[in-house]
Amino acid sequence: MSTGNTFLVLSAFLASAVEMVEALTIVLAAGLARGWRSALAGLGAATLALAVVVAALGPALTAIPLDALRLAVGALLLVFGLQWLRKAILRASGYKSLHDEDAIFSREIAEARDAAHVERAGVDWYGFTLAFKGVLLEGLEVVFIVLTFGSAQGSIPLAAAGAGGAVVLVAGVGVAVRAPLARVPENAMKFAVGVMLTTFGIFWSTEGAGANWPGSDASLLGVLGFVVLSSILLVRLLRRERRTRLRTAEVRA
Amino acid sequence: MSRLRRFGRFWWEFVIGDDWLVAALVAVAIGATAALAATSIAAWWLLPLAVLLVLWLSLRRAIRSA
Numbered sequence: 001m002s003t004g005n006t007f008l009v010l011s012a013f014l015a016s017a018v019e020m021v022e023a024l025t026i027v028l029a030a031g032l033a034r035g036w037r038s039a040l041a042g043l044g045a046a047t048l049a050l051a052v053v054v055a056a057l058g059p060a061l062t063a064i065p066l067d068a069l070r071l072a073v074g075a076l077l078l079v080f081g082l083q084w085l086r087k088a089i090l091r092a093s094g095y096k097s098l099h100d101e102d103a104i105f106s107r108e109i110a111e112a113r114d115a116a117h118v119e120r121a122g123v124d125w126y127g128f129t130l131a132f133k134g135v136l137l138e139g140l141e142v143v144f145i146v147l148t149f150g151s152a153q154g155s156i157p158l159a160a161a162g163a164g165g166a167v168v169l170v171a172g173v174g175v176a177v178r179a180p181l182a183r184v185p186e187n188a189m190k191f192a193v194g195v196m197l198t199t200f201g202i203f204w205s206t207e208g209a210g211a212n213w214p215g216s217d218a219s220l221l222g223v224l225g226f227v228v229l230s231s232i233l234l235v236r237l238l239r240r241e242r243r244t245r246l247r248t249a250e251v252r253a
Numbered sequence: 254m255s256r257l258r259r260f261g262r263f264w265w266e267f268v269i270g271d272d273w274l275v276a277a278l279v280a281v282a283i284g285a286t287a288a289l290a291a292t293s294i295a296a297w298w299l300l301p302l303a304v305l306l307v308l309w310l311s312l313r314r315a316i317r318s319a
Contacts, residue, residue, distance in 0.1 A: 071283070075279060075283055079268065079270070079276045079279050082304070082307065082311065083270035083271065083272075083275070086271075086308065086312060086315065089308075089312060090315055090316075095316055096315075096319075140267070141267075144267075198304065201304075202304055205279075205300055206297055208283075209284075209287035209296070209300075210286075210287055210296075211289070211290040211297045211299075211300075212295075212297065213297050214295075219297075226301050227301075227304075230305050231308075234308065234312065
């Protein structure tokens with residue numbers, strides 16, 4: 001498998017796994033607090049809606065000329081990837097609190113238990129909409145990544161395979177443990193996804209803008225190395241700055 | 254809030270996110286890469302450096318507003 005395709009599968013797998021962990025937390029909260037029937041109906045309806053989006057947008061994207069697609073997709077991925085990377089760096093350097101699936105699960109459960117019971121078409125409406133919205137919103141990011149990565153790299157099936165692997169893995173573990181997957185190193189995975197999205201974003205935007213990479217596809221590894229090293233450097237700089245600030249505040253107090 | 258406004262807000266938050274400056278500077282950097290690529294000078298190095306600068310500026314903004 002080429003460097004580009006390996007990155008493609010890995011990126012789709014990681015991004016989907018992260019979003020699936022978040023979706024699983026919401027579905028579990030809906031199921032435990034409001035009943036499994038409504039939660040599973042919401043999950044099924046959202047999955048169907050996502051399948052419609054993929055079926056509608058997938059063929060449309062493959063019809064766009066590759067250079068124009070890479071420019072548009074690269075720019076979108078770059079903006080998207082920098083959002084992920086920015087949050088991951090802020091978390092890793094201590095400026096933003098870590099994502100806590102246990103806390104989110106407790107909050108969702110409490111809110112779901114307090115909500116009024118309204119039944120529509122035989123299902124509890126709150127449980128249905130909670131699971132539906134959670135899966136749809138988290139799933140849209142996966143669909144966006146799979147379609148854009150897949151079409152720009154020329155293989156939507158490979159990207160879908162990476163995402164499918166993550167869906168099966170997280171759903172399987174979720175069914176087995178029936179608890180939020182709090183031990184998954186979610187922040188490290190988000191860091192990795194941010195790095196991948198930014199790397200592909202830089203690579204495709206540059207090509208789409210008409211510039212040529214020295215070494216063609218092989219330069220993806222160089223861009224990846226540059227993004228990883230820059231991110232580690234930024235984390236270290238911000239950590240040091242934060243420690244200095246805290247020490248100064250302690251001395252003043 | 255109207256449905257149209259909610260729809261627009263969802264896509265704004267989905268694509269642009271917390272810091273609009275990132276999207277604006279990325280657009281400028283891609284434009285500069287395209288302009289440089291149209292000359293005889295190599296342009297592949299411009300975007301990686303611009304991204305590093307954009308990330309640094311965005312992090313500083315996030316820390317200041319925290």
